[in-house]
Amino acid sequence: MSVRSPSERRVALVVIGGGRYAAVEIDDADEEQSRITLTAAELAGWVRDAEASDSPRWIIRSAREIYSVLLAADVHIARSHDLLLCHAILRDTATVASPLAPSAAWERKEPTDAVPALFDVFDDERGEDPVAEALEQFRSQRRVMSAATDGRLTLLCAAESAGGLIAEEMRVAGLPWNEQVHDRILTETLGTRPMAGGLPSRMVELADQVRTILGDANLHLDSQQKLLRALHRVGVQVESTSKWELAQHEHPVVEPLLAYKKLSRLLSANGWAWLAEWVHDGRFRPVYIPGGVVTGRWASAGGGALQLPRSLRPAVRADQGWTLVVADVAQLEPRMLAAMAADEAMARAAQGRDLYAGVVESGAVGTREEAKYAVLGAMYGATTGDSGRLVPRLRKVYPRAMALVDTAARTGEDGGIVSTWLGRSSPRPSDEWMRLQSEATSADADPAVVALARRRARDWGRFTRNFVVQGTAAEWSLIWLAEIRHRLRQFDETFAAAEASGPFSRMPHLAFFLHDEVILHVPEQHAEEAAAAVQEAAVTATRRLFGNFPIDVPLDLRIAMSADK
DNA sequence: GCCGGTAGCGCG
DNA sequence: AAAGCGCGCTACCGGC
Structure with missing residues (x-):
């Protein structure tokens, strides 16, 4: 994934009703330059040619809506800007003075079943001029992105959009399941x-x-x-x-x-x-929902893709002549915390494979088990029990990291909004929550109401405390994923094109993603190359987020026939 | 028989 | 009612 350069070609693909599509060239001022109209039958071929010639960034309403159509014709695109996914981010962000105006037309409707909302595509009643509306929405989104002077929102939207493409590709490819x-x-x-x-x-x-x-x-x-x-x-x-x-x-x-x-x-x-119900022709095909969780994590619908019990891992098996590249990050969230807070002491503890061992070495706690409980307690807001007792010790050794999560918690308790590293913001507390808090501040408030309000405030504080860490970890993972995909596409071109005879027939591809873990399905002879790509992608993701701040994000990386550990 | 709420447990 | 965050899914259960 790369952030747009000024000379990059951009094309909006817009559903204009009657089963027709407009492909609209956009100039550097984000104005329409030229447009052609395509039938559904012409769409895939036209996109394939444009992609092959100069790989534009495609401005689309939603990958779920349109990329599934392209993939069905075995047409892949490299880059997109997903208006529905980015609308949610840019509307809610508290990191710029004027976020995006909310618009029901650009809100994602969550599909409640496993079938993608394909029929939205043929909704002729959407608006007067769908092309003008899409371009206007894109311009508004660009204004918000560029209001963040450091490019963080631009990076986040690029990563989120890439995630939208990857989710569709992974569903088509499926997870090899024996x-x-x-x-x-x-x-x-x-x-x-x-x-x-x-x-x-x-x-x-x-x-x-x-x-x-x-x-x-x-x-x-x-x-x-x-x-x-x-x-x-x-x-x-x-x-x-x-x-x-x-x-x-x-x-x-x-x-x-x-x-x-x-x-x-x-x-x-x-x-x-x-x-x-869920496994056909040796593939498990879950529906991924990028950004489906408030923190920016992915959700899934159908098949319980993100809750597969570890005992079934051996059933994830590569095809004959293929292999799996399985990678996960150890203790991603505390590493993100150390980097966000620029806490060098905590970053030192995070050097190498086991962050908890590093915490023990720092002298904060006596055993690895204690370190684990203390660190999790710090990020989740534990106040009682073993975990709650250990947290204050971390406050002495890692004051900066602890100040970051403590501040996030206090902001939440006060009804405020917190944001991730790249600028995804927490939701506002509910009206009911607000009412309860103000009711509790009146002079003659019922002590029971005061106690309840206090408890609800603490609950919300624990949520915002965790939001910044979990959400930033989700951003790292998203960039990691996008960088992996980018690398697979690169080296794929050099060997696979001639052999390709169907979707993913010879291509190494992402097959599964679970918060801080990926599984790739790869022809055997390219396993080492793919594993190296996964490793490089992690290094790049870390640098994209935190520049030169010295934080280790080590991977457990292995090449195996099955995903079993 | 349909529906929403809840308990319980799988994952990170 | 786990202490301490975020999810999805299944089965019960009571109300209609």
Whole structure:
């Protein structure tokens, strides 16, 4: 991903209704220079040619809407400006004096199902002149981006737009998923698959064991209420059926019950039904939603892409003749915190693979475990328990880093807005929250209301505290992803073009992304090259964000047939 | 039978 | 009711 240079060619692709598209050349003043009209059948070919000749930045309403159409015709684009994704950022940013005016027409409607909102494309009623409206929106967005003198919003929008493209590409490519391996794991863990309706054999055994111990042969284990009453009857005085609470008790029922619950979860979330619904032709194709989380993290819809249990990792297997490049960042968030705060002591602790070991060396805490709890507590706002007790020790050793998160928390408690490193801002607290706070400040306020307001203020403070760190980590990851894609495209051109016979047939490609982790699917002979690209991309992402500030962001990087660790 | 709220647990 | 952030999904359960 590169930030636009003045001479860069820009073309807006606009849906103009009746199944037709306008391709509009934009000059350096962001004015329309020329326009041609394309039918749906002509679109892909025209874009392919333009892309091949000088790879313009495509101004699009949304990658979800239009890139899926292009990809279906095996047309890839390098760069875009995604008006829907950037609208949200530029409208909410608190880092410039005049953010973008809100407009319902440029708000992303979240699809609630797994099908992309393709039919938006053919909405003829959208406006008077869709081209003029798109260009006007683009100009407004450009004004806001350039109001940030340091280019941060421009970088953020470029990265967010690249993310929009990558999300669509990853869905088309899919994650290579071996159904036989998945089936074997299920059978080994849950027992033999039931013929119809019933539970697998190991679950049946465990359930019988639990029912025997609880003295109720017909107990329905999946009902918390019935289970809770049965537990009370045998003297297990828990207030909930959650596993952390059950684990505190010593009773013969605990072990088989926890085992049953674990298997039950695997069966219902990622069992044979999931496999049949979500894996086709050896690929799992989740719908990614870039920027779907307030902090800028991606969300997903359908298939639970971001919650795949680690026990199923071995089912992620490269095709014959291919391999996986699997990379993740260790302790990304505290590293981002150290760099944002320019906390050199914390950056020193972050040197090398294990940040927590560095924290121990600094003398703040005695063990790695303590370091972990202290650091997580600092970023999440722990006040009690082991974690809360350890946080003050960090405040002595890393005053700058702690001041950054403490300030973010105080801003939130006061109803203020915080921003990430590149300028994505937290939402305003709700009207209800505001009302409660002002109600609590009146002289004759009910003490219960005051206490509640205080609690809600602290809750929101913990959210804004974490927002700046989680959101900046999301920005690093987004740039990392975009830089990986950029490098794969570069070296792909040199060897794959001649062999290509379909989408991603010979191309190394991104196959999975999970907050601070990527999986690439790569022809074997290019594995080393791809791994190097992932590493270089990380270095570049760090430099893009923090210049020469010395912060290490080391990767766990491996080349393997399966994603299993 | 449909719907929304809640519990619980998977991921980072 | 985990202490301490952000999500999505499934199954229950009560109300209609």
